[in-house]
Amino acid sequence: MKASVYYGKNDIRYEDVAVPEIEDGDILVKMKSCGLCGTDIHKAQHQTVTGPVVLSHEIAAEVVKVGKRVTRFRPGDRVVTAIHVPCFSCHYCDRGHFTLCEQFKPTNIEPGGFAEYIRLPELHVKHLTHKIPQGVSWEKAAMVEPIGCCLHGLKQAAITPGCSVLVMGSGTIGLLSAQLSAMMGASNVIVSDLSPFKLDLALRLGINHAINPAQENLEARIGEITDGLGVDLVVIAAGVSSLLPQAVNLLRRGGRVVVFSPFDQNNMVSIDAARFFRDEISIVGTYSLSSYEMPEAVEIISRNRINIDEMITHRWPLSSLGEAIEFAANPQHDVLKVIMQMDD
Template sequence: MKASIYYEKGDIRYEEISVPEIGDGEILMEMEACGLCGTDIHKAQDGTVKGPVVLGHEAVGKIVKKGKNTDRFNIGDRIITAIHVPCFTCHYCNKGQYTLCGQFKNTNIEPGGFAEYIRIPEEHVKHLVHIVPDGVSVEEATLAEPVACCIHGLKAADIQTGDSVMVMGAGQIGSIHGQLAKLKGADKVIITDISEFKLRKAKELGVEYTVNVLNENLGERVNEITRGKGLDIIIIAAGNFSLLAEAVSLLGRGGKIIVFSPFDKDNMVEIDAGRFFRDEISIIGTYSVTPYDFPEAMDIIEKKKINIKDMITHTFPLEKLKEAIELAADPGNESLKIIITA
């Protein structure tokens, strides 16, 4: 079979590799589409993983082979899956903190989403594989995983009816967060970025307020929109650690900051620590997705509760993964969600 394999920064090769063998409880999926995630772009552009490795985890396809004890699925079923599975029995799992489980990052699909065929291990088959509903395209279905990730993050935010929410970053994840915040009952939703294209897309997707921080004063706009109250929830959906200090300054009393995007290990930022006591603010980090977030994500996509289809700006064939990553990584290009197809 063919796969696009990352070797090192700037070096992605479309090569022949062996089709994975499956065992009992496992499924072999023929990949039909796989979303290009921001983490894939970060790994490839910044060389944060050691190659050779097949990236990609937002995979959708059809079952072409299955092992014993997979009776709830049939050959030909169109399915989605994700990449990591918790153990459900450890200290963290017992507290509902599934993404902190020691097993979580040690579980993977094989070889990765950017390959023609993918082995789905038994743990994934049990907990992470879902049938794609009729009427949902394979391209739309690839967004189930990022939507589920955002649902996981918004659980920590606990948006209440009437809240004012700001999303910092209007990329693919920020655009999902902005739409979900409105769906969860937020009264006012603001999204910020430096890209006029992404801000225009956010407006088209239904986000009420957009702010280009290159030419608008964000503090003044927040005061205007919230009538001086400040923001109830701020979601950082861009990997710029300096946004944290700005978020603390813009948060209203009792507000929450959700750090959704990763920052580098040694990033240091100075914040007004007195606000924790004085104003009872919270800063919460969220990572990845749990198996329990997928049913809601699929329901949202199937019933078109948010606009997924118009987020997709480009599709590339599997052999053009390198070009797709280069397009997505260049902030001057007008791209939002890119899908890789087999």
């Protein structure tokens, strides 16, 4: 089979690799669409993984073979899946912190999403794999996993009807989080970003306000929009640690910051710590998704509860993965979500 294999920065090879062998509880799927995630771009550009490795996990695929014990799926089924499975019984799982489970990160698909055929291990088949509803395209189905990640994060946010939400960063995760916040009842959703293209797209998606902090004073604009109260929630969807102290300053009393993006570990910032006691604010982190968000994300896609079509801006053949990563990583390009597809 064919796969785009990452060996190092600027060294991604479209080559023949072995088709994975499945066991009795596994299924083998053929990739139809696979999203290019921001983590894929980061890994390839900053060499945070050691090659050779097949990246990605935002998969929509067709079942081609099932193990003897598999009863929920059969060849020809259209499915989506995700990448990590918790144990459901440890200290963290018992308390609902599934992504902190020791089993979570070691579980994986084989070899990765940027391959022609992928083995979904038994745990993934049981807990993470779902059929794609009729009428949902392959490329829209590939957005199920990132939607699930955003749902997982927003569950930390305690969104209530009528609240105000600021999303800092208008990439795929930011614009999904903004749309989902509105879907959950937020009446005033604001995004900030430096990209005019992404800000224009946010407005086309129905976001109430789109602010470029290089051209406007963000704190002043938030004050105008919220009548001086500040926002109920800030979602940080960009890996810029300096956004954290600004997010804290933009919160109303009792507000919450949800940190979605990873920050540079060596970049320390100072925040107004007095606000924790004086104003009862909170800061929470979020990572990945649990098994419970997958069916929710499938339902959102199937009912068109948010606008996915306009978010998918580019499609590339799998053989051109290296070119697609370079294109998506260039801030000069008007690009949001890239979907990789098998070559014709």
